[in-house]
Amino acid sequence: MTDTAAASELPDSRPASHGETQGSLVKLTVGAIGVVFGDIGTSPLYAFRETFAGHHPLTLDEIHIYGVLSLVFWSMMLVVTVKYVMILMRADNKGEGGSLALLALISRSGGSGGRKRWTAGIVLLGVFACALFYGDSMITPAISVLGAVEGLTVIETSLEPLVVPIAIGILLGLFLIQKAGTARVGIFFGPIVAVYFTTIAVLGMLSILRDPTILWALNPYYALNFFFIDGWKAFLALGSVVLAVTGAEALYADMGHFGRRPIRAAWVYFVLPALMLNYLGQGVLLIGDPEAIQNPFYRLAPDWFRLPLVIIATSAAIIASQAVISGAFSVTQQAIQLGFIPRLSIQHTSAAAAGQIYIPVINWALMVMVILLVLFFQNSSNLAAAYGIAVTGAMLIDTCLLTVVLLTLWKWKPWLALPLLALFFIIDIAYFAANLTKVPDGGWFPLLIGLVAFTLLTTWARGRQLMLARMREASMPVEIFVKSAANSATRVPGTAVFMTTSPDGVPHSLLHNLKHNKVLHERVMLLTVRIEDEPYVPDTERAEITSLGSGFYRLVLRYGFMQDSDVPAALKRVGSCGPEFKMMDTSFFLARQTLLTGGSKPGMAIWREKLFSWMLRNAESAMEFFKLPPNRVVELGSQVEI
Incomplete structure (x- = not known):
C-alpha cells in the first residue's frame, strides 16, 4: 500500500506538463x-431545493430539514472524504486516477484461468462506468447552467x-470555443471558482448567525432519526441528497492533473466548509421562510446582491461544464488507447500542456445532446430527475473496483x-436504488446513453480482438518469409515501414506489396505500436528493436494510454538498425481491412458485426492517428471475415 500511495508523489513519475510538477502547493x-x-460546487444551486420540492417533496419542518442536512453532511464525509479523498486517491496508476486508470491497474494484475475470467468481469464493470460517464457529461452542463441562469427569475x-x-x-458558446482550447482562460478558473465558494460560504454564514442551533444538524442522530420517523420518504430523499455529492468522482479522475495533496487540501480546508456553510444557511432560511423553497440558493442573498450572484454562479457553472467536457475528451483518449473506441481525430490545443486536447466528434455529439436536454427538460428541477443515476452507478462500480484493490x-x-467495504456498498446501493425511482421521470436518459455507449465500447473491443485473431491465423512466420524473400525479390533503395498490430508473423501489407510490386526495400521495418496499461512510458523505454537478418527488423514502440503515438518522432530516436531515419527516404505501408460480415464462423451476433464494420469504416486512418507524413504513405486493402 505504501508503494502505491507514494507513486504519485514522485515528481518524475510522469511528464512535467501533466501533473503536480514544480508548482507550489498553493498554486x-x-x-x-x-x-x-x-x-460538486454548483450542487447547492439545486440539490437542497430538489430534496424538498422535487418529485418526492418533503414537509418543510425542522425535523426534515435537520435530517436532510445531516444526510448531506455525512454523505460528504463518508463518500467524498473517506472513500474518494482518503482511500481511492491512493489507488493511482503512475499518478493517474479515474475508472479507466484504475481498470488498467487491476487488469495488469490479472492472472490466468478462473482469475482471468474474474478479471474480465471487472473490466466490463469498468467499461460500464466509463459509459455512464458520457451520460453524466451531457447532464452536468445542462443542469449547472440552467440552475445558475434560473437566478434571473428570483430577481424578476x-x-x-x-x-x-x-x-x-x-x-453553444462554450462548445464553440473548445477548438481554441482552454489553456489561456484556464488560469482564471481557480480564482473565479474560489470567489464563488467564498461568496456562498459568506452568505451561508450570515444566515447561520441568525440561528446557530442549525449546527446541531451535523449530528448523525438527525439523519438516523429521519429514517426512523419517516423511513420511506427518507429513502426517496436520498435520490436528491446525492445531488450534493455529484462530482465526487472528478476528484479521483483529475488526480493526474494536480496531484493528491492539492486536491485533498482544497477539499478539506476550503470546498467542504464552504459547501456545508451554504447548505446550513439554506436550512436556516427555510425554517424561517418556507416560501423561499422556490430558490433557496438565491434567496440567501440580499436583493441588491442577487444579480452579481447570478453572474458569479453562472461563471462557476460554465467552468464546471468546461471541466466535464475536458474530462470527456480525456476519457475518450484513454479509451481509444486502451482499445475500447475506434481511432478518432485528436487535436492538441496547447504546446505546453499535454492534457489540453480537443476531439471534434465528441465535442459536437455532446453539444447536440446537451442542447436537446435543455429543450426537452426546460428547467433544472426536471433535469434533476435525470441526474444522479449515472453518478450513483459509477460510484457503485468504483466501490466494486475498490474491493479488488483492497483485497487483491x-x-x-x-x-x-x-x-x-460493507459501509460503502450499503451507502452506494441505497443511493442507486433511490435514484432508480426517478427512471420514469427522466432517469431513463443516462441509462439509455450508458447502454448505447457500453454497446459501442464492448462491440469495438470484441470485434477488434476477433479481427486480430483471424489475421494472426492467416499470417506467415517471419523467419520463413525472410529466408525465402530476401534473396528472390529485387531490393530497392530506402526504408519501408510496415505497420502491423501483431508483433508476430508477416504483415498483410508486406505480403500484398511483394505480390503486386515484386520488390523489397533495402531496409524493411515491421512496426508495432503497443499501448501499455500505464499512463506514461519514458522515452528511454519507448523502442524495442530486433534484427531479423537480411535488412529486416522488428520494432515495437511502447506508449502509455495518456500519450500520443507520434511514430515519426519516435523513429528519429531509434538507432542500432542502420542509417538514421529520413522521412524523404521512408515509405509507410498500411493495411486497410474491409470486414466481411455474416461469414461461416461468426464471432459476434450479425447486428454487432455490422456495427463493428460501420465503426471500422469511420475510424480515423492510421496515417493521421500515428502522425505519418501523408506523401510517404501507401495503403493496401485486404478483406477479413470474423
Whole structure:
C-alpha cells in the first residue's frame, strides 16, 4: 500500500506538463479548485431545493430539514472524504486516477484461468462506468447552467421565458470555443471558482448567525432519526441528497492533473466548509421562510446582491461544464488507447500542456445532446430527475473496483477491509436504488446513453480482438518469409515501414506489396505500436528493436494510454538498425481491412458485426492517428471475415 500511495508523489513519475510538477502547493490547490470542484460546487444551486420540492417533496419542518442536512453532511464525509479523498486517491496508476486508470491497474494484475475470467468481469464493470460517464457529461452542463441562469427569475419573474434561450446561448458558446482550447482562460478558473465558494460560504454564514442551533444538524442522530420517523420518504430523499455529492468522482479522475495533496487540501480546508456553510444557511432560511423553497440558493442573498450572484454562479457553472467536457475528451483518449473506441481525430490545443486536447466528434455529439436536454427538460428541477443515476452507478462500480484493490492489490486484512467495504456498498446501493425511482421521470436518459455507449465500447473491443485473431491465423512466420524473400525479390533503395498490430508473423501489407510490386526495400521495418496499461512510458523505454537478418527488423514502440503515438518522432530516436531515419527516404505501408460480415464462423451476433464494420469504416486512418507524413504513405486493402 505504501508503494502505491507514494507513486504519485514522485515528481518524475510522469511528464512535467501533466501533473503536480514544480508548482507550489498553493498554486496547484487553487488550480484544483477551479477544475476539480466545479461540478460538486454548483450542487447547492439545486440539490437542497430538489430534496424538498422535487418529485418526492418533503414537509418543510425542522425535523426534515435537520435530517436532510445531516444526510448531506455525512454523505460528504463518508463518500467524498473517506472513500474518494482518503482511500481511492491512493489507488493511482503512475499518478493517474479515474475508472479507466484504475481498470488498467487491476487488469495488469490479472492472472490466468478462473482469475482471468474474474478479471474480465471487472473490466466490463469498468467499461460500464466509463459509459455512464458520457451520460453524466451531457447532464452536468445542462443542469449547472440552467440552475445558475434560473437566478434571473428570483430577481424578476417576468424573465422566466428568457432562461432557456440564455442557457442555450451560453452552452453553444462554450462548445464553440473548445477548438481554441482552454489553456489561456484556464488560469482564471481557480480564482473565479474560489470567489464563488467564498461568496456562498459568506452568505451561508450570515444566515447561520441568525440561528446557530442549525449546527446541531451535523449530528448523525438527525439523519438516523429521519429514517426512523419517516423511513420511506427518507429513502426517496436520498435520490436528491446525492445531488450534493455529484462530482465526487472528478476528484479521483483529475488526480493526474494536480496531484493528491492539492486536491485533498482544497477539499478539506476550503470546498467542504464552504459547501456545508451554504447548505446550513439554506436550512436556516427555510425554517424561517418556507416560501423561499422556490430558490433557496438565491434567496440567501440580499436583493441588491442577487444579480452579481447570478453572474458569479453562472461563471462557476460554465467552468464546471468546461471541466466535464475536458474530462470527456480525456476519457475518450484513454479509451481509444486502451482499445475500447475506434481511432478518432485528436487535436492538441496547447504546446505546453499535454492534457489540453480537443476531439471534434465528441465535442459536437455532446453539444447536440446537451442542447436537446435543455429543450426537452426546460428547467433544472426536471433535469434533476435525470441526474444522479449515472453518478450513483459509477460510484457503485468504483466501490466494486475498490474491493479488488483492497483485497487483491493492497492485501488489506479482511477484518479491516470488509466492514469498510460493507459501509460503502450499503451507502452506494441505497443511493442507486433511490435514484432508480426517478427512471420514469427522466432517469431513463443516462441509462439509455450508458447502454448505447457500453454497446459501442464492448462491440469495438470484441470485434477488434476477433479481427486480430483471424489475421494472426492467416499470417506467415517471419523467419520463413525472410529466408525465402530476401534473396528472390529485387531490393530497392530506402526504408519501408510496415505497420502491423501483431508483433508476430508477416504483415498483410508486406505480403500484398511483394505480390503486386515484386520488390523489397533495402531496409524493411515491421512496426508495432503497443499501448501499455500505464499512463506514461519514458522515452528511454519507448523502442524495442530486433534484427531479423537480411535488412529486416522488428520494432515495437511502447506508449502509455495518456500519450500520443507520434511514430515519426519516435523513429528519429531509434538507432542500432542502420542509417538514421529520413522521412524523404521512408515509405509507410498500411493495411486497410474491409470486414466481411455474416461469414461461416461468426464471432459476434450479425447486428454487432455490422456495427463493428460501420465503426471500422469511420475510424480515423492510421496515417493521421500515428502522425505519418501523408506523401510517404501507401495503403493496401485486404478483406477479413470474423
